[in-house]
Amino acid sequence: MRCPADIAAYAPGSLIRSRRVELSLFGSVRQQVQAWQLAYRSNDLFGRAEIAITTVVLPAGAVADPDRPLLLFQSAIDSVTERCAPSYVLRHHTRAPGSITRLEWPLIANALRRGWAVGIADHGGMKGSFGAPREPGYRSLDGARAALSFMPLGLHPRTSIALWGYSGGGMATAWAAEMAPSYAPELNLVGAVLGAPVGDPGEVFLRLHGSRFSGFPLMVVAALRRLYPDLDAALDADILPEGQALLAAVEKLPPIVALLRMSGQSFDEHLRRPLDEILAEPKIRAVLDDLRLGLSAPACPLLVMQPVDDQVIHCGSVDEQVERYRAAGTHVTYVRDRMSDHFTLLPLSTPMSLGWLSDRIAANPLAPPSTRTVLSSSISAPSLRGLIGVVGTALAVATGRPLIGAPIASRGPHPVEKAA
Incomplete structure (x- = not known):
């Protein structure tokens, strides 16, 4: 509009x-x-x-x-x-x-x-x-x-x-x-x-990651990386090309379709280091606390x-x-x-x-x-x-x-x- x-x-x-x-x-x-x-x-x-x-x-x-x-x-x-x-x-x-x-x-x-x-x-x-x-x-x-x-x-x-x-x-x-x-x-x-x-939301993100409801945290990451430069920079530094493609795909999906397609998806598979390690960084913890x-x-x-x-x-x-x-x-x-x-x-x-x-x-x-x-x-x-x-x-x-x-x-x- x-x-x-x-x-x-x-x-x-x-x-x-x-x-x-x-x-x-x-x-x-x-x-x-x-x-x-x-x-x-x-x-x-x-x-x-x-x-x-x-x-x-x-x-x-x-x-x-x-x-x-x-x-x-x-x-x-x-x-x-x-x-x-x-x-x-x-x-x-x-x-x-x-x-x-x-x-x-x-x-x-x-x-x-x-x-x-x-x-x-x-x-x-x-x-x-x-x-x-x-x-x-x-x-x-x-x-x-x-x-x-x-x-x-x-x-x-x-x-x-x-x-x-x-x-x-x-x-x-x-x-x-x-x-x-x-x-x-x-x-x-x-x-x-x-x-x-x-x-x-940060706790929900960690608990649902890799579960049959993993579409939810993937959509949140796809949305929040646009808003938080520190999160975007961390992902750019550690995400593999297939992970970038996954986030680009989830941006276009309605929630029920995302849940079905992304069920069980572990983002760890698309990162150069474990997700827990990335999320433990102070700047990323500050993003999660803000939510x-x-x-x-x-x-x-x-x-x-x-x-x-x-x-x-x-x-x-x-x-x-x-x-x-x-x-x-x-x-x-x-x-x-x-x-x-x-x-x-x-x-x-x-x-x-x-x-x-x-x-x-x-x-x-x-x-x-x-x-x-x-x-x-x-x-x-x-x-x-x-x-x-x-x-x-x-x-x-x-x-x-x-x-x-x-x-x-x-x-x-x-x-x-x-x-x-």
Whole structure:
């Protein structure tokens, strides 16, 4: 997308242009929603002005409502290629096999069914900076600023804003929540749900390297070497030509395809010395430390959801992230799920996540901070009823029917502690 020559003169979040778009499921089933794409000014990792894009959505037939909240959903884009950006994959007549965002859309639609507005930013930016620190926070929060100023949404400066994301999207949501107090203090953030939020990306990188999920760390390396000169220099000094070709290939792959093709790939095979030795260098350790979450305190309350036996994100690293937040004074409700794995917790926890956010939007009292390890976050009367609604929403999305639900103000409290 063309960037204005004077982009630095725009305030962060300033709307540059907009366009009406059609959304669809898997590029073929038109969705009965109102949708626009907003281009706005944001920042890269080094604070340089750039253009960013968010897709904003209203239920079909929605009329102006001053009580309508805005949900910022941070997708698990988990890719370097721009063909996996939400602004591309959610549009009608696009082809993006292997995109995770398309699989998340039937879950996002449950927020529209509640009458909420939804914003889905391309939080990886134009260059697909998967795993980069802070950038997702800039782009998500500036996307909220742009949405609040976009008249067709009917929002206003004190609109209640909720955050939600899972896995790579949970990591992006954590960055947005951490950065909001200093970067966008004027936004009325009422709560954030972090699902499997990758508390220590460096630890995840080391643990997944050479595993059946090695596509994830390879994509992170491909993205981060563009941002960190020390990492790029270390790789250039030690990587063999076939390793360069591997990184070039993974830059073009959507996440699901990368996971399948790169399963079991050990980067050691493509280096002149062991990867552990390279990562132990002080400059590279500084890069990994820069990725760690939980070092700044979100001002809004958090619900953190995490599988105990997560095969991708180790539960212990999320435990430590939660403790860092609590030590800094953030209110955290932490639910660890024994039955779910990394790929099932997002759909199964959707009723609890949206119910908890509904309570925050309604300003219902918060229960004291807690950590609960439960059999399943879906085993409760509210969650089971919610899962029936999730299935109904998925059927409506799959058949292109309108998302009809209860009015905004009619949703009652969802007792997370009781549900857990």
